[in-house]
Amino acid sequence: MNKIVLAYSGGLDTSVAIPWLKDKGYDVVAAVLDVGQAGKNLSEIQQKALNVGAVESYVVDGKDEFAKDFVGPVIQANALYEGKYPLVSALSRPLIIKKLVEIAHETGAKAIAHGSTGKGNDQVRFETAIHALDPSLAIEAPIRDFHWSREEEIDYAKDHNVPVPIGKKSPYSIDDNLWGRANEAGILENPWNEAPEDAFALTAAVEETPDEADVLELTFKKGLPVAINGQEKSLVTIIEELNVLAGKHGIGRIDKIENRLVGIKSREIYEAPAAAVIMTAHKDLEDLTLERDLAHFKPVIEAKITELYYNGLYFSPLFDASMAFIEKSQEVVNGVVKMKLFKGQATAIARQSESNSLYDENLATYTDADSFDQVSAAGFIKLWSLPTTVFEQVNHIHD
Amino acid sequence: MNKIVLAYSGGLDTSVAIPWLKDKGYDVVAAVLDVGQAGKNLSEIQQKALNVGAVESYVVDGKDEFAKDFVGPVIQANALYEGKYPLVSALSRPLIIKKLVEIAHETGAKAIAHGSTGKGNDQVRFETAIHALDPSLAIEAPIRDFHWSREEEIDYAKDHNVPVPIGKKSPYSIDDNLWGRANEAGILENPWNEAPEDAFALTAAVEETPDEADVLELTFKKGLPVAINGQEKSLVTIIEELNVLAGKHGIGRIDKIENRLVGIKSREIYEAPAAAVIMTAHKDLEDLTLERDLAHFKPVIEAKITELYYNGLYFSPLFDASMAFIEKSQEVVNGVVKMKLFKGQATAIARQSESNSLYDENLATYTDADSFDQVSAAGFIKLWSLPTTVFEQVNHIHD
């Protein structure tokens, strides 16, 4: 019989998908990837899949790979979609597919199923990754195909012995992983509504944050954080610890109107406390260590990497070439940034790089230690302004 | 005799420049431009120039022109140098020169003098503007040419009846205008030193801010703020009021290592409370009203405008062409943003645009009101991923 690997979350939608795929003639292999989702009992989820009809069920630990191969480039590339969103959900999709394709190959499955709807970005990210990694695999997108009302879905669940959560459904649609949490739908669908406190889970309201700041030193090697206050830790641990600490200070809330790849605008609430701390510190250290022309051009590559992540093109030659640029640029991004976490903000208040600082106090100073050749400036300005000078002499636009 | 127009500030440097220029054979016409500098008595400054030897002395009101022609584009173009600095000092330089050239033409002066040192950006901004507006004008840069120690300058001042400020000199080098305040030098020259509280003047420390937020509605027309809480005000007034209100909440502090045009890195402390509020609100409203492709490309133009401002190329055909793009883009940026000012942060918490919102709740919703055609998605994804699919089939980089 025809096996299919399902990206399983344990929720109602992907649980209902199991009997639905069985009805279509599939043996369902459920797989849930641990990318640091908050408060989930993954072995319970693994069992639940079997309960509702899966023939096999796997939990795959992906946290370290997620941090290293997916979050790392985001840090190095200062990747914020539309200047704000650190790509939380966009990062897990290609890794989930990578693992599902591996399971498909191991189990002999010929198809992959995902639980995305037809109007979001995740369907694109899932399916583009499948096409890239093994285009021979068939794709099922049951939730996109259901066309059910909520009531019809519950009826179908009851008919097929899928447990239905008791009580009122959460008004929100949530996705989370190690790097943050995304929330949409419900009252948030009106952009003129302020996001209510129950929309947030990882961060305190600024009104509820401590009146004492936390100050910490974050050490970077090649653009990646490697230590907090001098203590070396894994990237996963650094992110986990900073999520707690910065969350307590209300850091990392994002409220944005976003352009989805599928062509609509949506309103999203994100929380990414560790991301806010790490990315602020990283950028600050780059200001100290990157040569000017590189620093001024790198945002062009950063924007491209961000777009490729968001648009589901992680497995692409353009991503790889762009990351070759980024990695080269990060060789000198070594040093320490002192961060203050306080009242909703992560602020870089001091920074140093023993080996790679390009800040030269003797060039920059206004004291007598000045080693800058001020005489050069006059010549510089003359040639600097020559093209516009000639332009005005000829065309008299501004004079 | 040969007249020269001096960009006069009232400080020791430009005061000493007056006898120095007289020694070089000039009749000095002093001119100070009101661009909203804090706490300066401009008519006293006007008189002081005459006291120390100027033959004529002018105060020119430039605040409205400054707001309209120099700050306005910064708002519309989300212009933040190196992602952080709202270009405070870079904005006043071309306007100062514009006014000085006018005075030169009116008074028959054949030269312009400015008080910049030889290692900053301002000398470039001043001189590039002079070359653009009237390349026949000679340029004097006395401070760049002094080569004096502090003691020598004071001795020269005393010899020439220039009043020397009593007491310890401020350790900082400061420039300010309506749009904000820049501070450098002194203890700030070590990037590992945290900026002390006496480095700030417009903003409260977050520790000292009110425990009650201020929430206000900012209305934009064509990308520019026109009203606070529904009350129409001039751009100058809006900025002045927000500087006070947001300053009280500790909003708008910036601490950065910056790449100067002259090739060195410097450490700068900026305060720009109104800028932080207005620019955050503006960007938020753009998220609601700009079409996606335009929104994603506009940052390329924004970066160019920012660079041109910073590098002293305001009077240039590239600036004009880039602003033609920006102005076209801003025709639809109309609406209201609700801003919360609290504990050092200006946050957009809600936004609406009656006439130009592209957010369509019926497309975005997860409720039954959904009008999005989910079936289109499958076809979209197939073509979207076709190039990378074929690439992987041929090259097997990731599979």
Add this chain to the structure above:
Amino acid sequence: MNKIVLAYSGGLDTSVAIPWLKDKGYDVVAAVLDVGQAGKNLSEIQQKALNVGAVESYVVDGKDEFAKDFVGPVIQANALYEGKYPLVSALSRPLIIKKLVEIAHETGAKAIAHGSTGKGNDQVRFETAIHALDPSLAIEAPIRDFHWSREEEIDYAKDHNVPVPIGKKSPYSIDDNLWGRANEAGILENPWNEAPEDAFALTAAVEETPDEADVLELTFKKGLPVAINGQEKSLVTIIEELNVLAGKHGIGRIDKIENRLVGIKSREIYEAPAAAVIMTAHKDLEDLTLERDLAHFKPVIEAKITELYYNGLYFSPLFDASMAFIEKSQEVVNGVVKMKLFKGQATAIARQSESNSLYDENLATYTDADSFDQVSAAGFIKLWSLPTTVFEQVNHIHD
């Protein structure tokens, strides 16, 4: 009954579409737009539509509007898709739709039909334009929906009294207008096959071109050609004359592997003789009249405009904003370029601009007339190289 406006070409495909649309319950209004297609009798085509079942049939003259609003921006923006293709077919699609929507509004039609297949770019260009201009109009794409073999189509044609061309079908798929001619399919589908001579219609093989060059002077105003050898002519006339003259010299052949928007690579043969002459001359005049920084940044905008044209996004706010930039840039592109047409090449051999040349012989010269301040250079170089100098001193990458 329900009216539909059909973009009619007179060929078999769109002729068969008429009875097919009638079968679907439409009254078909045929419309053919004159955009300078070669060798077509448009009134015969108009009649043919009626013969095969259209209820109304229109020929619309679009040549001047095509030249002014669609070709003009291509010239000013040096728009060459993937560096080579002057966008011939991409230009006519949005204009055709504009006219069809007008006819729909006049005739009360509620739908538009186009004759594109499902694997080309033109379907996207047609439908995106329809959505932009009137999203309430329904869209029919009969050729995309036929799923017929060639034999089935001919049978259907015979059954419905649609005349079938006698003799062997051309092996090529051709589209042409004032700005050039596109050819694909047949033997060209193998990129290793050299394009045979019968693939070309507007240009002579270089082997057959005259042994005497033609030299002409092309005058531009605001970036558009306005005269040949001093004689003012309309843009349409200039293009038509140059197509003949440059075609005789074998100029304007393009053979390229192209990335289509729908995700596949195709092999295309283009001929665009006038485009080759005009665009070469235009670029050459820009080299003389555009200020350096503008000249170096303009290609970024050019690439965007080219992409928008190619991808069917002419009616978009990004196109409009980008053209605002381009138009501003072209104000100074006035002058004359001397072009030599010979043996397949259009070469700019001399150029002048009385009012806007930025070439200053006294600055450029190596004679004694030199007015360039060579002393400035040393200072310029010092500051120019300061960032990389410091970088190497710290990091020792290259030394």
Add this chain to the structure above:
Amino acid sequence: MNKIVLAYSGGLDTSVAIPWLKDKGYDVVAAVLDVGQAGKNLSEIQQKALNVGAVESYVVDGKDEFAKDFVGPVIQANALYEGKYPLVSALSRPLIIKKLVEIAHETGAKAIAHGSTGKGNDQVRFETAIHALDPSLAIEAPIRDFHWSREEEIDYAKDHNVPVPIGKKSPYSIDDNLWGRANEAGILENPWNEAPEDAFALTAAVEETPDEADVLELTFKKGLPVAINGQEKSLVTIIEELNVLAGKHGIGRIDKIENRLVGIKSREIYEAPAAAVIMTAHKDLEDLTLERDLAHFKPVIEAKITELYYNGLYFSPLFDASMAFIEKSQEVVNGVVKMKLFKGQATAIARQSESNSLYDENLATYTDADSFDQVSAAGFIKLWSLPTTVFEQVNHIHD
């Protein structure tokens, strides 16, 4: 005594520089680098330096390194300054300095001298490279400092036993190497003068070219040419052979008004026959083998690399990071391009890539072999056009 290494060419200017540097107290070490200059007897030049006063004189073979490290990136990056100029002179400068710095270190010299004037790009390229490779080295630029008329220079030469070339001085200023030849000055200084035949040396006038085309197959590996007609050759040999063959066909003439880094426009005549053939073929092969998104973004990196070369920033971290991108992109640029050389043009007439062609005839074909899913197109278009559709529905700009 203080040693200085002089970049020696054997011409009058750098010969006169030797006694001039001696007068300044230097021991002059002359060094000439072989980068494939045409028709020069380098050992005679080596001897001449000693004759006019150098204490040591070296000829350094740099051709292979020049081809590999300087020309190779130009090919892979399609680097054409301002869309036309393949960077001939810009490429040799950093290599010359690299070798001169090595000689300085070996001979204990503390200074380097170059023969550039004060108004060209080469002085910047020389000095920026010196600053990058060893900022402790002093720099002398005698020609920039001479301020001599031609007569004064000749008198100085005669006084110091420097042989003065007999007969009329060439009206042109020429630089050449393996990659091509640059020519400026004289009658060329008027852009309205057509370049006379005596301005060219490597290429025949089209009027004088053979009436028979040459057709050859150029094989590329990782974006670099490795064989002609299947015969493997070194990059140096391929360039040398193509310079002769393509030069005979009049290929590679460039006539352009150029924006120099020092702020002036100049008129330049270049010849680069091999470059025209190789770069045309390379681009054509990229069209076949590069994935679309990569192909469309790569020009951004290409423009940056070109600019860095031209502006003397080869030794910079931005160059290195950009080349990391390029090298990654070139891994799949393997295949063969059939080039026709005829009447001044190098044309790609066929191309194939056994291992990396992304052209899929079954996707592209209009025959029954079609494997493209045309049904997907309708869905694609709907989402593709959704942002502009909503924009028009709200804003009615075009409807």
